[in-house]
Amino acid sequence: MAYLNDNYLKLKAGYLFPEIGRRVKTFCDTNPAAALRLIRCGIGDVTEPLPAAVIAALHKAVDEMGLRESFKGYGPEQGYDWLRHAIAKKDFRDRGLDVADDEIFVSDGSKCDCGNILDILGHQNRIAISDPVYPVYLDTNVMAGHTGEADETGAYAGIHYLPCTAQNGFVPEPPSGKVDVIYLCSPNNPTGAVATRAQLEDWVRYALANQAIILFDAAYEAYITDPAIPRSIYEIPGARDCAIEFRSFSKNGGFTGVRCALTVVPKTLMASTANGERKPLHPLWLRRTTTKFNGVSYIVQRAAEALYSDEGKAQVRTLVNHYMGNAAVLVAGCRAAGFTVFGGSNAPYIWVSAPDGVTSWQAFDKILHDANVVITPGSGFGRHGEGYFRVSSFNSRANAEEVSRRVQALRW
Numbered sequence: 001m002a003y004l005n006d007n008y009l010k011l012k013a014g015y016l017f018p019e020i021g022r023r024v025k026t027f028c029d030t031n032p033a034a035a036l037r038l039i040r041c042g043i044g045d046v047t048e049p050l051p052a053a054v055i056a057a058l059h060k061a062v063d064e065m066g067l068r069e070s071f072k073g074y075g076p077e078q079g080y081d082w083l084r085h086a087i088a089k090k091d092f093r094d095r096g097l098d099v100a101d102d103e104i105f106v107s108d109g110s111k112c113d114c115g116n117i118l119d120i121l122g123h124q125n126r127i128a129i130s131d132p133v134y135p136v137y138l139d140t141n142v143m144a145g146h147t148g149e150a151d152e153t154g155a156y157a158g159i160h161y162l163p164c165t166a167q168n169g170f171v172p173e174p175p176s177g178k179v180d181v182i183y184l185c186s187p188n189n190p191t192g193a194v195a196t197r198a199q200l201e202d203w204v205r206y207a208l209a210n211q212a213i214i215l216f217d218a219a220y221e222a223y224i225t226d227p228a229i230p231r232s233i234y235e236i237p238g239a240r241d242c243a244i245e246f247r248s249f250s251k252n253g254g255f256t257g258v259r260c261a262l263t264v265v266p267k268t269l270m271a272s273t274a275n276g277e278r279k280p281l282h283p284l285w286l287r288r289t290t291t292k293f294n295g296v297s298y299i300v301q302r303a304a305e306a307l308y309s310d311e312g313k314a315q316v317r318t319l320v321n322h323y324m325g326n327a328a329v330l331v332a333g334c335r336a337a338g339f340t341v342f343g344g345s346n347a348p349y350i351w352v353s354a355p356d357g358v359t360s361w362q363a364f365d366k367i368l369h370d371a372n373v374v375i376t377p378g379s380g381f382g383r384h385g386e387g388y389f390r391v392s393s394f395n396s397r398a399n400a401e402e403v404s405r406r407v408q409a410l411r412w
Contacts, residue, residue: 024374051254107293133190193342
């Protein structure tokens with residue numbers, strides 16, 4: 001008899017974004033005229049074309065693949081040396097951060113890495129996850145068997161939830177008790193909150209004192225413009241000994257459909273074996289990568305390398321400025337409509353408080369049906385997201401302006 005993984009049966013509802021897709025499809029099928037007006041500000045997918053430097057690099061790499069002399073087959077699973085060097089130097093060492101080339105691991109997405117990292121972490125760990133936050137952190141821990149069952153509120157036994165509320169600026173605080181693995185995301189998805197240097201210093205102190213590991217999701221670091229806000233956890237002294245950092249080319253270079261990201265695993269980062277011996281995680285992640293992954297394609301890695309050229313960096317800034325301009329339009333529109341608004345500064349997401357008495361999914365349905373705009377219900381990110389909804393700035397400027405007008409025309 002073959003057995004399934006019972007942990008998947010603990011997942012009480014469909015993953016957030018497929019459920020949004022299901023509701024939107026039902027709406028479009030039953031309202032074909034309104035479907036033609038539909039504007040999507042839900043899933044954080046980019047809309048603008050790839051930078052010109054990337055397009056040129058893709059064409060050149062494709063041409064190379066057409067010649068025997070320059071054809072590439074299997075590449076190094078952890079990434080080509082030239083891309084790992086560009087990342088380590090220009091994202092980290094040029095900013096004064098101690099990250100070696102071989103501490104960079106190139107992958108096909110930070111979403112994948114945030115889940116796959118559990119392969120090298122033990123089942124004994126006490127897991128701390130912000131609430132609300134990106135659903136992948138919680139769901140992959142459920143799938144891996146790191147939780148008990150969910151209660152009637154949707155909270156899973158075995159998870160230490162870190163409340164993120166308006167009172168703490170949607171930035172979680174270190175717990176009074178001991179946890180072993182901590183998920184932090186800054187700039188935060190979904191709230192758009194950014195952690196200050198002092199807040200990250202508190203977390204690093206906590207992690208070092210408790211021999212805990214911080215899993216730091218910096219997928220949106222390119223959107224930080226305030227020089228006082230850290231763009232990497234490694235800006236904090238001691239972080240190399242307690243943190244893994246995830247980054248993505250999806251939101252800075254528009255690679256959501258191209259797929260390329262990176263994970264930084266410092267060689268000084270240690271964790272305990274079952275018998276209490278301290279061992280480095282770097283060789284474990286290397287072994288996991290070379291065993292379970294065949295690497296990102298040569299063509300895509302050349303495209304990612306192009307983002308570090310002078311032309312590529314300028315084009316990334318143009319993309320980021322475009323989406324942050326959209327964020328300003330959407331923030332202004334939501335505030336003019338009477339909403340309390342958070343985020344949209346140093347982050348591409350706007351976190352909006354729904355009217356009193358209106359649930360997140362009720363707000364989703366009303367905005368979909370009355371304004372023909374797709375947003376994301378806050379409750380899909382955790383219990384403390386109830387009563388909020390997220391608006392994504394990833395869109396054209398014309399669409400952002402139209403959404404602003406439609407939101408202001410709503411009557412609740």
